[in-house]
Amino acid sequence: MTLHGLAFPDELLYAPDYNLWLRADDDGLTLGLTAYGCASYGQIFAFTPKRDGWHIDKDRSFGVVEFAKAASSARCPLAGTLLASNPAVVERPALINQDCYGAGWMVRLQPDDWPAARSELLSGAAALAAFAERMRLDGFDPHDAGVQALRQE
Structure with missing residues (x-):
């Protein structure tokens, strides 16, 4: 799936209010x-995750993302225990911009209540509609040069 040329892989789940994707694996x-x-933040210069083993409450930070003009807490859409952060991203945060759905993953989490959390996540057309609305509310300009670098069309 794409929206304004930005990819949203079909097999993933999304938390549009957090600008995050989630993939359920066998172990978390x-x-x-x-x-x-990535388009909203621009070039990411640092990602500082919480420590492995840290319990994260819903809506609380699992790390800090630093970009050109500011820093922002990366808030979690569900409660759980941080299993691991991506050491490659900590060392080379540009991986997030270069391959956000692959090598640029940020953290692995063991959810406290996966069935309840899963019911709040979106996929497919519902996810695209939520991102379209978010883009509208944010005044997103898909023709901005920074966005063009991320286009998948």
Whole structure:
């Protein structure tokens, strides 16, 4: 799936209010920043995650993302225990911008209540509609040069 040329892979789940994607694996969840999140932040210069083993409450930070003009807490859409952060991203944060759905994943999490959390996540057309609305509310300009670098069309 694409929206304004930004990719949103069909097989992933999304938390549009957090600009995050999630993938359920056999041993937990993998989380990362969406292409829209990358377009919104611009070039990412640092990612500082919480420590492995740290319990994260819903809506609380699992790390800090630093970009050109500011820093922002990466808030979690569900409660759980941080299993691991991506050491490659900590060392080379540009991986988030270069491959946000692959090598640029951010953290792995063991959710406290996956069935309840899963019911709040979106996929497919519902995810695209939520991101379209978010882009509208944010005044997102898909023709901006920074966005063009992320286009998948």
